[in-house]
């Protein structure tokens with residue numbers, strides 16, 4: 001019976017980058033605020049949850065080929081990450097390796113998919129907690145066999161919501177197993193996914209509740225008011241594409257890096273990057 005804490009490091013570092021002032025810098029003037037925020041967040045959650053296993057999970061590819069092939073607009077409009085964030089991804093990788101932390105990713109895929117594969121690999125009696133700011137991961141929530149919960153950064157990085165099946169249903173009106181169908185109907189502008197014109201959260205939820213799933217909705221359009229039926233019929237091809245885009249992939253090949261800790265390198269790096277305080281808190285929470 002193992003308690004896994006899986007960190008969506010890509011999503012969390014991004015959140016920390018935007019939540020913390022860019023004035024936090026090292027001696028050389030390089031920004032380190034996102035890494036400091038990440039280390040502090042992980043320290044707090046680790047101390048609170050006391051997992052047996054903790055894994056930092058990264059995007060390997062933000063726009064996986066299969067998703068882009070199905071929907072060329074997938075994340076196409078996203079601005080390129082600023083260099084100050086990319087540098088901190090490199091710094092985080094270096095720190096985690098020196099600290100002997102476990103890092104995982106799936107070559108060619110997003111952290112979302114690597115997290116899904118890790119959760120799927122847990123034993124039935126295990127508990128898995130996924131810490132993320134990416135609501136796509138609500139798809140993974142499961143009340144048993146193994147238990148999978150999502151700890152969601154509701155605001156900034158300090159306020160966490162805990163999502164079990166009831167909480168997903170309460171917040172979104174659909175069970176986790178139907179979340180992808182609901183998201184396909186609703187769309188997700190931040191990922192470049194349009195959804196169905198005129199269908200927001202409420203209508204998407206009502207449609208899934210009434211017809212059970214996306215197939216049911218598409219089979220049932222003639223029972224709907226003409227305007228909505230027309231919009232759904234018009235979006236049928238897009239919705240088919242969404243089945244390749246929105247669901248997380250549990251079948252991706254994982255790369256897991258377990259680098260032996262190098263205390264000398266870690267201390268030197270922390271000093272150079274003015275991260276001694278955050279690192280001390282991080283290591284204390286691990287003890």
Ligand code: MN
Pocket residue numbers: 010011110111112134
């Ligand atoms: Mn993600």
Ligand code: MN
Pocket residue numbers: 112134136
């Ligand atoms: Mn995502």
